[in-house]
Amino acid sequence: MTGAGSAAVRRARAGKPRPPAIPPDTAVALLRTIWRIRCFEERIAQLHKSLQIQGLVHLSIGGEGVAATVCGQLRDDDAVYSGHRAHGHALAKGAPMAQTLAELMGRSGGLCRGLGGSMHLVDATRGLMGATGVVGGNLPLAAGDALAKRLAGSDAVTVVFFGDGAVQAGHFHETVNLAALWELPLIFVCENNGMAEFTSRAEHTTVASVADVVSPYGFARATVDGSDVAAVHDKFAAYLEQARMGEGPFLLECLTHRRRGHYEGDQQQYRDEQAEAQWSAKDPLARWQERGRAEGWLSAAQAQQLERDATAEVEQALAYARQSPPPTAAQAAALVYAAAPDGAPPR
Amino acid sequence: MDNDRLIWMYTQMVRIREFEERVKRTFDEHPGVIRGHTHLADGAEASIVGSLATMQPGDQLMATYRCHGYPITLGTDTKAIMAEIYGRTDGLCGGYGGSMHLADPGRGFLGTSGIVGQGIPQATGVGYAAQIRNRTQPPTVVLCFFGDGASKQGAFHESLNLASLWKLPVVYIMENNNYNVATRSEQEDANAAAGEPLSVKAKAHSMPGVTVDGGDPLAVHATVSEAADRARRGDGPTLVESKVYRLSAHGNLIAPPGVPLHYEEHEAIRVFGNRDEYEAALRGDPVPRFRMQLIEQGVLDVARADEIAQAAREEMDAAVQFALDSPFPAPEAATNFVYA
Amino acid sequence: MAREIPYIVAVNEALQFEMERDETVVFYGQDVAPSDEDPLVKAFGRDRVRVSPISETAEIGMATGLALAGFRPVVELLMAEFMLVAMNQVVNEAPRLRYMSGGQVKVPVVFKAGYGFTAGWAGQHTGSIYNMFCGIPGLKVALPSTPADAKGLLATAIRDDNPVCYFIHYLLVLEHGDVPEGEYLVPFGEASVRRTGSDVTIVATGWTVGKALQAAELLAQEGIEAEVIDPRTLQPLDLPAILSSVEKTGHLVLADQATRHASAASFIAAEVAEHGFGYLKAPVKLVTALDATIPYSQPMEAYVLPDEHKIADAARQVVGAAPVAA
Incomplete structure (x- = not known):
């Protein structure tokens, strides 16, 4: 973590009014989602190590709070565009865990019939519209989706998740200009873990916080502690309400932590051990549970039950995935082009 | 600035104007001689000359397809520039590049891109090279010219971020003429739509951003000097x-071969029917404005100013004649220079 | 009812017709209708006709997002080269999203651009780069050579549920031809036989179709009857039409404005070599641009490009006739 990031955390905390209390049911639901993501991803790490899941896998352990709070407030007709670190967003947006895991294992019963894998999760019926593997490649897609919502006259909104590394890519700026110019109902959610792949933010830019990068455009933006579930929840809720009324765009920068390497198998020779220790204390799961007990909406028994439920769900999902066969070559070939609609000539 | 320098600046502005008028007139006087697309710098002379007057030995620049004014100011032979625009073998680039792709590396003008914004990262790389050289040599800077439209290109932002991060010795000079071809800035730029100067984009990259009257060569010179320092x-x-x-x-008519090319009216009139805007711009024309200023300040008298104009006219007449007389390259030469 | 109109008018007619027919068709791009007086703006309003900044990556990526969310955008990219600025969106996003989602989403987008403007536009605005998109599974590539095809292929491109690169040829924009009024669709993957002949097959694309027809006239004076085939779309490619012509003539010349190894001619030749080798009585000949960036100066520009004489010479060679001095 860079000094700049820590300063941004302090700024975000300073003078922050006490957020309105999250209703207990919602608080527990958020915790349930966080547990589901945590247990899912820990299992993924094991499955990857034992070669039952192949290819490039990026985990969000330590950052589940953002996925749970943002996606947890969205409807199925709201669109989410994610990136290569998408498992949490998918589960929180409602993608069934069994099909998500089957997708990671390359099975025909996966969300995308095994053709996409970890970096390309899509569940169109639940508004998880796409996860793209190229840094920031999803940004203009999301702006187009937001324009579509505007043109359709809907109050649905579009959310795009990206990391701080994407902000240095030109298409971030192209998209921000257009979203601001056309006042799109788009919420940019930056999960700033202070690391762009293997190098820290300070090696990529002189601009301290991602929110500052959009400062020339004058739309609402905020930086919050991404490990503070309530802080993310409240700020996002405020932006969401305004976006539904036709305002936009917004940028919410969540300072998070990546507990694991950039990808599974990453040797992480670039890690700062001291920062690691500091951030472990900021685990959003531990903090949210602690807060639940302090505020009285969570008992120890309930907390254990949530963990047991999540673990059991992961094992059921794994059983489903294991019995699902891989896709056939014919299935793969058939999906290269969309078929011609009835009566139309394309072929 | 001493009087000689001021007169030099005025002279270069007049030379650019006379050159660009010759290019424009070629479409009427010598139809078919210029092919493809040309883009003129008339109206930007003060900005170009004010910027280039800051250059010191070893400084370099890159620009866009609207590029005639830079080499003229740097001292490139206008005969060679015109011959290039006419596609002749004596052209600055041997007839390979044409109007959009002038380069004179010996004078520090490393070239242009015909694609909006794409020269910016290249100039940034030139700045990186300069930074390395500057550690052992008298420091040099790179001037990077582009238009307002380019500031909506990702390449612009990627370059500014890196230059700021690595503290590269580059001055990014956006010549904002408020039009992307026929599209007005406020139609395509969130800052322009909000009534802000486009220099605010520098904030996103933690670097200074300043806006200057590009019709005033001395103001441009002062601003670019400070940035270059x-x-x-x-x-x-x-x-x-x-x-x-x-x-x-923006440029001459775009049409397939066989259709005579010419310059249509400015987009303010042709597309938006706004003759008042255009006429106001003509009243503020930087070339007569600077002439008046120098005469009022006693730097120039009318006779000397007229001499300068007359010399520029004669120079450009000669450039046109030279270019017309220059032979075309041999067709087989087309496959030269593909690889080093 | 057909009537004679220029190629560029036919293009606009298809766009207008499809926008009237389907209100999910959206059209935007650089310098598209900056004036509110533009007829498209008046007809369809500013929501559906927009002028956009010079931000190709955002423009193309947004089109993909619009498509994912149920619209059918047509992005005006003016010059095919401008797509190179946004290669990730063109190659790595739009055509792959449907596949990687296991067929859940579709991306009905048209990337509309001009190409091949070899009229003194020098090195960066004259390329014939369509072939680099033909090898991208998920992308379709249409190259109309006549006004009627310009209309029919654009209409089909807009209705197609896949991303389509629709490339108009800038040297053809003022060419006139018969174009049907009203709704008109040209199916993808269906080649057009522009001229029938029994001695040699000439496969030509875009602007070289006209050059091939001129070459065929020259050859006819010498008693050589050329069959000229225009694939019209390169992806999908109507290989059966090409093979059946080669089966008839036994000889094949491929004309293409692109440079040799980046040409459609080269991959079509490979397909014929694999699937029609037995029909060939002589090696095939490719007539392409020479391997050089397009130079500005006219004599050099003409030198690097294919023309009717080079095509005719190639045809004479493959049928074993004596070459004719130019």
Whole structure:
């Protein structure tokens, strides 16, 4: 973590009014989602190590709070565009865990019939519209989706998740200009873990916080502690309400932590051990549970039950995935082009 | 600035104007001689000359397809520039590049890109090279010219971020003429739509951004000098927004072979029917404006100013004649220079 | 009812017709209708006709997002080269999203651009780069050579549920031809036989179709009857039409404005070599641009490009006739 990031955390905390209390049911639901993501991803790490899941896998352990709070407030007709670190967003947006895991294992019963894998999760019926593997490649897609919502006259909104590394890519700026110019109902959610792949933010830019990068455009933006579930929840809720009324765009920068390497198998020779220790204390799961007990909406028994439920769900999902066969070559070939609609000539 | 320098600046502005008028007139006087697309710098002379007057030995620049004015100011032979625009073998680039792709590396003009914004990362790389050289040599800077439209290109932002991060000795000079071909800035730029100067984009990259009247060569010179000094000191890049008004249309008519090419009216009139805007710009024409200023200040008298104009006219007449007389390259030469 | 109109008018007619027919068709791009007086703006309003900044990556990526969310955008990219600025969106996003989602989403987008403007536009605005998109599974590539095809292929491109690169040829924009009024669709993957002949097959694309027809006239004076085939779309490619012609003539010349190894001619030749080798009585000949960036100066520009004489010479060679001095 860079000094700049820590300063941004302090700024975000300073003078922050006490957020309105999250209703207990919602608080527990958020915790349930966080547990589901945590247990899912820990299992993924094991499955990857034992070669039952192949290819490039990026985990969000330590950052589940953002996925749970943002996606947890969205409807199925709201669109989410994610990136290569998408498992949490998918589960929180409602993608069934069994099909998500089957997708990671390359099975025909996966969300995308095994053709996409970890970096390309899509569940169109639940508004998880796409996860793209190229840094920031999803940004203009999301702006187009937001324009579509505007043109359709809907109050649905579009959310795009990206990391701080994407902000240095030109298409971030192209998209921000257009979203601001056309006042799109788009919420940019930056999960700033202070690391762009293997190098820290300070090696990529002189601009301290991602929110500052959009400062020339004058739309609402905020930086919050991404490990503070309530802080993310409240700020996002405020932006969401305004976006539904036709305002936009917004940028919410969540300072998070990546507990694991950039990808599974990453040797992480670039890690700062001291920062690691500091951030472990900021685990959003531990903090949210602690807060639940302090505020009285969570008992120890309930907390254990949530963990047991999540673990059991992961094992059921794994059983489903294991019995699902891989896709056939014919299935793969058939999906290269969309078929011609009835009566139309394309072929 | 001493009087000789002021007169030099005025002379270069007049030379650019006379050159560009010759290019424009070629479409009428010698139809078919210029092919493809040309883009004129009339209206931007003060900005170009004010910027280039800051250059010191070893400084370099890159520009866009609207590129005739830079080599003229740097001292490139106008005969060679015109011959290039006419596609002749004596052209500055042997007839390979044409109007959009002038280069004179010996004078520090490393070239242009015909694609909006794509020269910016290249100039940034030139700045990186300069930074390395500057550690052992008298410090040099790189001037990077582009238009307002390019600031909506990702390449612009990627370059500014890196230049700021690495403190590269680059001055980014945005010649803002308020039009992307026929599209007005406020139709395509969130800052322009909000009534803000485009120099605010520098904020996104933690670098200074300043806006200057590009019709005033001395103001441009002062602003670019300060930015160049900062770059030379190793303190990093600056974004300079130089507000100009292009007095001709974006470029000549775009048409397939066989259709006579010419310059149509400026887009303010042709597309938006706004003759008042264009006429106001003509009243503010930087070339007569600077002439008047120098005469009022006693730097120039009318006779000397007329002499300068007459010399420029004669020079450009000779450039046109030279270019017309220059032979075409041998067709087989087309496959030269594909690889080093 | 057909009537004679220029190629560029036919293009606009298809766009207008499809926008009237389907209100999910959206059209935007650089310098598209900056004036509110533009007829498209008046007809369809500013929501559906927009002028956009010079931000190709955002423009193309947004089109993909619009498509994912149920619209059918047509992005005006003016010059095919401008797509190179946004290669990730063109190659790595739009055509792959449907596949990687296991067929859940579709991306009905048209990337509309001009190409091949070899009229003194020098090195960066004259390329014939369509072939680099033909090898991208998920992308379709249409190259109309006549006004009627310009209309029919654009209409089909807009209705197609896949991303389509629709490339108009800038040297053809003022060419006139018969174009049907009203709704008109040209199916993808269906080649057009522009001229029938029994001695040699000439496969030509875009602007070289006209050059091939001129070459065929020259050859006819010498008693050589050329069959000229225009694939019209390169992806999908109507290989059966090409093979059946080669089966008839036994000789094949491929004309293409692109440079040799980046040409459609080269991959079509490979397909014929694999699937029609037995029909060939002589090696095939490719007539392409020479391997050089297009130079500005006219004599050099003409030198690097294919023309009717080079095509005719190639045809004479493959049929074993004596070459004719130019």
